[in-house]
Amino acid sequence: MLDHSATWDGLPAATQALIVTNTTVGPLYAARLQQALAGRFGQVHVLQLPDGEGYKSWDSLNQVFDALLSHACDRKTMLFALGGGVVGDLTGFAAACYMRGVPFVQVPTTLLAQVDSSVGGKTAINHPLGKNMIGAFYQPLRVVCDLDTLRTLPAREISAGLAEVIKYGPICDLAFLDWIDSNLEALRRLDPAALAYAVRRSCEIKAAVVGQDERETGLRAILNFGHTFGHAIEAGLGYGQWLHGEAVGCGMVLAARLSQRLGLLSAQRVQHLSDLIGRAGLPVRAPRLEPDPVANASRYLDLMRIDKKSEAGQLRFVLVDDAGAPHLQPVPDALVREVIEAGCA
Ligand code: NAD
Ligand code: MG
Numbered sequence: 001m002l003d004h005s006a007t008w009d010g011l012p013a014a015t016q017a018l019i020v021t022n023t024t025v026g027p028l029y030a031a032r033l034q035q036a037l038a039g040r041f042g043q044v045h046v047l048q049l050p051d052g053e054g055y056k057s058w059d060s061l062n063q064v065f066d067a068l069l070s071h072a073c074d075r076k077t078m079l080f081a082l083g084g085g086v087v088g089d090l091t092g093f094a095a096a097c098y099m100r101g102v103p104f105v106q107v108p109t110t111l112l113a114q115v116d117s118s119v120g121g122k123t124a125i126n127h128p129l130g131k132n133m134i135g136a137f138y139q140p141l142r143v144v145c146d147l148d149t150l151r152t153l154p155a156r157e158i159s160a161g162l163a164e165v166i167k168y169g170p171i172c173d174l175a176f177l178d179w180i181d182s183n184l185e186a187l188r189r190l191d192p193a194a195l196a197y198a199v200r201r202s203c204e205i206k207a208a209v210v211g212q213d214e215r216e217t218g219l220r221a222i223l224n225f226g227h228t229f230g231h232a233i234e235a236g237l238g239y240g241q242w243l244h245g246e247a248v249g250c251g252m253v254l255a256a257r258l259s260q261r262l263g264l265l266s267a268q269r270v271q272h273l274s275d276l277i278g279r280a281g282l283p284v285r286a287p288r289l290e291p292d293p294v295a296n297a298s299r300y301l302d303l304m305r306i307d308k309k310s311e312a313g314q315l316r317f318v319l320v321d322d323a324g325a326p327h328l329q330p331v332p333d334a335l336v337r338e339v340i341e342a343g344c345a
Contacts, residue, residue: 007144022049030048083110088123108145120210171326300336
């Protein structure tokens with residue numbers, strides 16, 4: 001599909017385009033995309049960045065600007081982000097900045113990017129002192145999900161993407177959660193019809209939430225279900241130890257337990273969600289960050305307080321209930337400690 005010229009019908013005309021990708025995805029798909037775009041743009045350049053979260057950096061961003069300027073690219077130049085969330089976030093931010101904004105298209109090639117990061121217009125790079133700290137809200141002209149590209153993705157990355165698919169169920173669509181439950185094995189073996197539905201429904205839900213609250217002044221925060229615990233796991237273990245989706249999967253189990261402790265969610269629903277996350281190939285027990293239980297819970301609390309979502313040190317969590325509705329509320333530290341203690345391996 002990304003190699004069909006018709007996929008790109010209707011994009012505004014420009015003399016130049018730049019495909020930004022990385023050294024893993026580029027060799028697999030860049031030439032095919034370049035060829036499909038060749039008839040529409042005078043020149044289609046390709047920039048391959050190194051692969052990895054560590055390259056979502058100022059230095060990589062500058063490489064995009066170097067490429068654009070050295071080819072004398074004008075304000076109509078279109079950027080194509082070909083890759084996972086790292087390439088998508090960085091390319092989107094480059095597009096937001098170059099000449100105060102040039103059009104860009106997302107061509108996500110990971111499940112996580114197809115169901116989450118390519119939709120919604122959050123773009124960013126990392127700062128040595130914090131992930132995603134430098135960025136902009138900037139919407140892509142179009143998002144093109146070619147499901148066939150997922151066939152080259154490692155199984156562990158598929159599971160990580162499934163965490164973000166599962167996330168949409170408990171926060172607002174229990175029918176979708178049931179559908180995932182019935183189709184999980186099909187999704188894991190990349191059954192085309194199951195994947196197509198999961199990607200479409202995920203994007204619909206995300207677009208509906210973002211459409212009501214683009215700048216995350218309220219509702220959009222529900223998309224962070226499982227992420228407060230998840231970010232603590234990622235930061236506590238050191239980025240790259242667990243994939244983001246793995247940390248979010250485990251984080252959803254903890255957030256569900258917290259919801260249960262507050263009387264919002266039944267034990268049966270917590271167990272069901274935990275089982276589903278396990279079946280998706282994701283961890284359900286949180287890693288111990290300190291041997292001593294009290295020190296361990298304190299470490300988690302400290303890490304969660306640094307997270308962008310906390311305000312004035314008060315921890316707020318996305319909780320869910322039996323009716324499939326989200327609740328964004330502060331929770332006393334003592335309860336959070338209990339849940340961490342019970343949920344750690
Ligand atoms: P990623 O971009 O690092 O991709 C994961 C790995 O898969 C990489 O090694 C990549 O090269 C490889 N890969 C990508 N497509 C492939 C393919 N088709 N075949 C083989 N290998 C392939 O990670 P990700 O999980 O896609 O994205 C994570 C990033 O997304 C993080 O930086 C996170 O902050 C960001 N994110 C952003 C948003 C948002 O709203 N903007 C939301 C969620 C996550
Ligand atoms: Mg996420």
